[in-house]
Amino acid sequence: MTAEMTTHRPAAAKALPLTDTGLAAPEQSGRLPLPNGVLLRRIEWPTASVILAYHLVALLAFIPWTFSWTGVIVAIIAARLSGLLGINICYHRLLTHRGFKCPKWFEHTLAVIAICCVQDTPARWVAVHRRHHQHADEQPDPHSPLVNFLWGHIGWLIIKNPELNRLGIYDRYAKDILRDPFYVAIERNWLQVKIILAQWAVFFGLGFLAELAMGGTTMQALQFGLSILLWGVFVRTVFVWHQTWAVNSVTHLWGYRNYQTDEDSRNNVFIGLLAHGEGWHNNHHADPRSARHGHKWWEFDTTWLTIRLFEKLGLATDVVGPSPHVMAKAGVNMVTRGGSNTPDE
Ligand SMILES: [Zn+2]
Numbered sequence: 001m002t003a004e005m006t007t008h009r010p011a012a013a014k015a016l017p018l019t020d021t022g023l024a025a026p027e028q029s030g031r032l033p034l035p036n037g038v039l040l041r042r043i044e045w046p047t048a049s050v051i052l053a054y055h056l057v058a059l060l061a062f063i064p065w066t067f068s069w070t071g072v073i074v075a076i077i078a079a080r081l082s083g084l085l086g087i088n089i090c091y092h093r094l095l096t097h098r099g100f101k102c103p104k105w106f107e108h109t110l111a112v113i114a115i116c117c118v119q120d121t122p123a124r125w126v127a128v129h130r131r132h133h134q135h136a137d138e139q140p141d142p143h144s145p146l147v148n149f150l151w152g153h154i155g156w157l158i159i160k161n162p163e164l165n166r167l168g169i170y171d172r173y174a175k176d177i178l179r180d181p182f183y184v185a186i187e188r189n190w191l192q193v194k195i196i197l198a199q200w201a202v203f204f205g206l207g208f209l210a211e212l213a214m215g216g217t218t219m220q221a222l223q224f225g226l227s228i229l230l231w232g233v234f235v236r237t238v239f240v241w242h243q244t245w246a247v248n249s250v251t252h253l254w255g256y257r258n259y260q261t262d263e264d265s266r267n268n269v270f271i272g273l274l275a276h277g278e279g280w281h282n283n284h285h286a287d288p289r290s291a292r293h294g295h296k297w298w299e300f301d302t303t304w305l306t307i308r309l310f311e312k313l314g315l316a317t318d319v320v321g322p323s324p325h326v327m328a329k330a331g332v333n334m335v336t337r338g339g340s341n342t343p344d345e
């Protein structure tokens with residue numbers, strides 16, 4: 001199904017001089033080169049424009065007229081939920097790695113939440129991430145921070161990479177995803193954009209109506225609706241972006257390793273806690289299929305706990321736990337257990 005582990009890893013990263021574009025000149029540095037065909041001056045304008053626009057619009061949320069504490073709370077709750085349910089559970093552990101199964105209606109609901117995070121379509125996200133696992137920290141890795149931190153965090157998104165040509169990577173990495181007509185439909189007719197715009201309307205509309213219901217004037221309703229939109233959509237999306245991007249960048253540079261994998265993945269405590277368990281990235285590279293990324297009792301993995309809750313509710317089946325062989329080889333002892341692969345105590 002998915003191309004999994006890599007076969008080679010380069011030397012450890014060192015500081016790299018930046019060019020005038022802010023990105024590295026790896027050929028001169030001896031560090032990991034950019035993927036083949038990448039030219040730093042070829043910008044992926046549609047993506048770059050959306051990322052820039054969201055960051056700029058998010059700043060408006062801090063203007064007193066559009067600031068509200070309700071908006072801040074909505075942003076925090078929406079960020080936690082959309083990152084957890086959409087990106088971690090749906091795009092990553094379910095669609096990319098098939099760490100569990102669930103009813104199609106539930107999977108599609110989670111996928112719509114993921115699309116609202118503006119991290120591209122399910123097929124595209126899955127294909128890019130499977131390519132990352134196949135070539136982690138080698139030249140074809142789409143976002144290795146061994147090129148430099150900025151490339152791994154955001155550069156790879158805004159600079160054209162011919163190797164990520166949509167049809168090419170779909171054919172190689174996302175055929176199983178595109179067997180589902182729902183995901184094919186999302187690739188067409190601007191459906192992804194329509195879903196994203198619909199969530200703008202939902203957040204604004206709920207804020208607008210809530211203020212009217214509490215006796216506010218039309219102007220007050222407009223103000224509160226805009227506040228909920230700016231915080232609940234724009235600030236939240238920017239926050240979840242950086243959370244996901246930090247898994248790509250930070251957890252291939254800084255942290256500890258439970259497993260001697262053949263790339264530079266790390267377990268990073270800060271990202272582990274911030275990104276609901278996605279920061280236990282070395283564990284994940286050692287055992288990609290497992291829906292549980294926290295392997296030690298203190299490696300808190302709320303994404304895994306949520307999947308277990310879904311299992312108890314009958315919404316998740318065939319949940320894959322960490323391989324006992326992988327853990328035994330590295331001498332990792334798990335205190336709690338869960339998932340079909342987890343050894344008995
Ligand atoms: Zn990785």
Ligand SMILES: [Zn+2]
Pocket residue numbers: 092096097129133284288
């Ligand atoms: Zn993964």
